Amino acid sequence: MSLFDKLDGIRQARAMLETVGIDPFGVAMEKILSPTEAIIHGRHTILAGTNNYLGLTFSQDALDAAHKALDEQGTGTTGSRMANGSFSTHRCLEQELASFYGVRDCIVFSTGYLANLGMITGLTGANDIVLLDADCHASIYDACRMAGCEVVRFRHNDANDLAKRMRRLGERAKEALIIVEGLYSMLGDKAPLQEYVEVKRQYGGYLMVDEAHSLGIYGERGRGVCEEADCEDDVDFIVGTFSKSLGATGGFCVSNRPELDLVRYAARPYIFTASPPPSVIASTRITLQKLAEGQALRQQLHDNAQRLYSGLADLGLAISPEVSPVVAVNIEGKARALTFWKLLLEHGVYCNLVLPPATPTGVPLLRLSLSAAHSSEQIDQIIDTFRQLQAQLDAIPVDA
Numbered sequence: 001m002s003l004f005d006k007l008d009g010i011r012q013a014r015a016m017l018e019t020v021g022i023d024p025f026g027v028a029m030e031k032i033l034s035p036t037e038a039i040i041h042g043r044h045t046i047l048a049g050t051n052n053y054l055g056l057t058f059s060q061d062a063l064d065a066a067h068k069a070l071d072e073q074g075t076g077t078t079g080s081r082m083a084n085g086s087f088s089t090h091r092c093l094e095q096e097l098a099s100f101y102g103v104r105d106c107i108v109f110s111t112g113y114l115a116n117l118g119m120i121t122g123l124t125g126a127n128d129i130v131l132l133d134a135d136c137h138a139s140i141y142d143a144c145r146m147a148g149c150e151v152v153r154f155r156h157n158d159a160n161d162l163a164k165r166m167r168r169l170g171e172r173a174k175e176a177l178i179i180v181e182g183l184y185s186m187l188g189d190k191a192p193l194q195e196y197v198e199v200k201r202q203y204g205g206y207l208m209v210d211e212a213h214s215l216g217i218y219g220e221r222g223r224g225v226c227e228e229a230d231c232e233d234d235v236d237f238i239v240g241t242f243s244k245s246l247g248a249t250g251g252f253c254v255s256n257r258p259e260l261d262l263v264r265y266a267a268r269p270y271i272f273t274a275s276p277p278p279s280v281i282a283s284t285r286i287t288l289q290k291l292a293e294g295q296a297l298r299q300q301l302h303d304n305a306q307r308l309y310s311g312l313a314d315l316g317l318a319i320s321p322e323v324s325p326v327v328a329v330n331i332e333g334k335a336r337a338l339t340f341w342k343l344l345l346e347h348g349v350y351c352n353l354v355l356p357p358a359t360p361t362g363v364p365l366l367r368l369s370l371s372a373a374h375s376s377e378q379i380d381q382i383i384d385t386f387r388q389l390q391a392q393l394d395a396i397p398v399d400a
């Protein structure tokens with residue numbers, strides 16, 4: 001077997017995608033016009049497939065802070081914090097995140113992916129057990145593989161299944177790490193956190209919640225599903241990313257555990273990679289303030305989500321079960337999903353195509369994500385485009 005033979009499956013899958021003439025996983029935005037609009041293939045397009053939930057990527061204060069940091073501190077840090085030193089602003093942001101959550105400490109990582117890798121490898125090893133919601137993000141699965149820990153998967157959003165598996169662990173449950181997400185990014189469904197907290201109270205263990213898609217969106221102060229469910233005191237670690245509602249790139253973990261600071265020294269994904277550039281830290285410090293004070297933005301986002309959800313539901317589309325800023329439309333048949341996705345793009349709507357096995361339902365998905373920056377007109381235009389194209393979708397056989 002040659003080194004490259006294992007890529008044959010990908011070659012074949014890509015050939016199928018090429019039949020429609022566009023690679024849905026390689027779309028380039030030629031010009032970004034605003035948080036919700038871009039030029040794609042020369043066409044003015046509404047962006048309904050970004051994670052720009054609060055629409056803060058063009059916030060003037062954040063741009064000004066990033067420009068100033070670029071001018072004063074340069075384009076990059078050129079190294080890792082442990083080997084090459086922190087910029088004092090890294091620590092400032094850590095303190096601001098800790099105080100935003102009202103906890104003792106925070107570690108900033110270079111991406112959200114690395115935050116999961118760093119935390120899970122920093123906390124667990126071959127003798128540890130991690131219980132995962134089956135639909136957890138790839139970064140959590142990859143982290144467990146890297147840590148070499150024992151993984152026990154439980155059914156998605158099913159606290160009874162978690163309890164059953166904790167019970168089977170006996171004494172070992174007391175030191176197990178349970179990992180779930182706040183809002184799941186494929187179907188936009190929220191975790192039953194209170195129920196998990198009950199399981200933890202009964203069997204012990206530690207709870208880590210990845211709030212990547214829920215930070216800024218839920219809770220009075222925007223701290224996420226843990227805040228909304230009023231269970232922050234029972235959650236040991238909250239992981240998050242700067243790449244969605246905060247409009248940048250980076251990741252973090254906050255915790256009241258005094259051991260958090262020690263994880264830095266055990267987390268290779270923290271030690272052996274370059275720290276986030278000063279401009280990113282500067283813009284994130286500003287967007288974090290806007291997020292904390294962002295009740296009006298949150299309300300706008302939820303109103304937008306409701307508008308899109310109701311509009312698509314009225315068309316009779318098979319959409320995700322809960323109203324949230326992520327709206328997933330199930331489309332039976334890979335070829336149909338691909339064709340529909342392309343038609344939408346040609347009519348000026350960009351959303352995400354997700355194909356099995358990456359979908360939790362095993363059915364292809366068109367995934368739309370809302371922003372507080374979408375106008376009602378843009379949302380109505382998205383719904384209208386679905387309406388116009390629906391007859392063309394219905395004409396394609398499921399097994400085409």
Ligand code: PMP
Nearest residue numbers: 111112113137185210212241243
């Ligand atoms: N966790 C979850 C739940 C995610 O959805 C993502 C990204 N989609 C990440 C972590 C990784 O975040 P980042 O893209 O900032 O590396």
